[in-house]
Amino acid sequence: ALLTSVYADGPMRSRALGVFSAAQAGCYGAGLVLGGVVTGAFGWRWVFALQALAAAVTAVAAVRWLPPGERHRRGSLDVTGAGALVAAIALTVFSADLASRPGGGPLAAALLAAAVAGGWLWWRRGRTRGGDAVLLDRDLLRTPGVRTAAVVAGAFYFCVTGSLFLLPLYLQQVRGMPPAVSGLAVLPVSLAVAAAALVSGRLMRTRGPRPLLATGLLLTAGGVLLWCAAGEHSPYLGPVLAGLVVTGIGQGLAFPAITVTGLRDVPDQAHGTASAVTATALQIGSGIGPTVLAGIAQSVGAAGHGELSLGGHHLAYAAAALLLLLVGLPATARLGRRGG
Structure with missing residues (x-):
């Protein structure tokens, strides 16, 4: 929403979205490395203290520099x-x-039923209630671009966040890498995302979001599937690095396209809410992805001391890529038939 208010629709906005995605990727990679260093030196609890510090610095910077x-x-x-x-x-x-925990099914079903009831209550209240403004106008969800971006963002980050949650565990538990080294090992994905996002921003104005989104989803899923070929003694320069580079390029192409898709056919005054719908779907996928994929990996059997087996990792990677393809590609194809 901030980018669209500062930059008018056109080449500069596409380029700004590419820079935004590149910066996000760079910070993601820095977080993986710094998180591994902090975990190894002080323990994992200090990682959350670091998040609070980052939030405080960001808030001060926003007040100081944002229009x-x-x-x-x-x-x-x-x-x-x-x-x-x-x-x-x-x-x-x-x-x-x-639901991913042993014996957690009944309580998970109860919470899901409560979630459905909450969603029904929100939907029933309609667009306004006694002159009060709603948090999310349900009519916005009828916009094709908003719906497509939300569906693709949820599936995309289910796959990306879940698989990149498991990959450092594979490097640590199966390959024996220390946390800080495993963070450095995953860093190439952020470099690939940053480079591809800058290219994607330039291509957006000539190709449109649909081909970039489809290509990005295919590459992202393909890179994750490459990790299914990683064995206990596979060299890092083999499937691991290749998968990081391929999926990184896919992410860099897809993320700006998802953002642009979510703003299609949306009035300027609704850009903030439309982008929030995409961001919320992204966070839902990011929240569900690691726990579901970890549960899938655990279903194969643990390697000992609570560690995931190599077969469990492979099954989880395959499930992540399959869900992205089955959900993301049909949604992208429907966007094309609507004139996208």
Whole structure:
């Protein structure tokens, strides 16, 4: 929303989205490395303290450097509808986490039912309630681009976050790498994402989002599938590095295309909410992906001391890539038939 308000639609906006994606990738890679260093030196709990510090620095920087924009007076927020929607999203993620745990099925089903009830309450309250503004106008979800971006973003980050959660575990548990070294080993994916995102930003204005999105999804899934060929003694320069580079290029092509797709046919004043829908779907996929894929990996059997087996890793990678292809590609194809 900030980028679209600062840069008008055209080449500069596409380039800005590419720079945004490249910066995001660079910070992601830095987080993997720094997280491994902090975990190895001080323990994993200090990683969360680092997150709080990063949030505080970002908030100060936002107040200092971001443009103030314009204030629009609206009615009070529909607190009941907003609470129901937020509760439905949170309960969905919690239910997925519980479902992956032994014996967690009944409670997961109860939480999922509560999530459905919360979503139904939000939907029933409609666009407004007594003049109050809603957190999310349900009519926005009827926009093809918003729906497509939300579906693809959820599946995309289910695959990406889940598989990149498991890969350092493979490097540590199967290959015996220390946490900091495993973080450095995964860094090439961020370099590939950053480079591809800058290229994607330039191609967007001539090719449009659809071919970039389809190509990015195929490469992302293909790179994850390459990790299924990694064995206990496979060289790092083999399937691991190749998969990191291929999936990184795919992510760099796909992410700006997802962002642009989510803003198609949306009025300028609704860009903030439309981009928030995509970001929320992204976070849902990121929250569910690691726990579901870890549960799939555990179903094959542990290697001992709570560690995942090599076969479990392979099954989880295959499941992540398959879901991305089965969900993401049909959604992208439907976008094309609508004139995308």
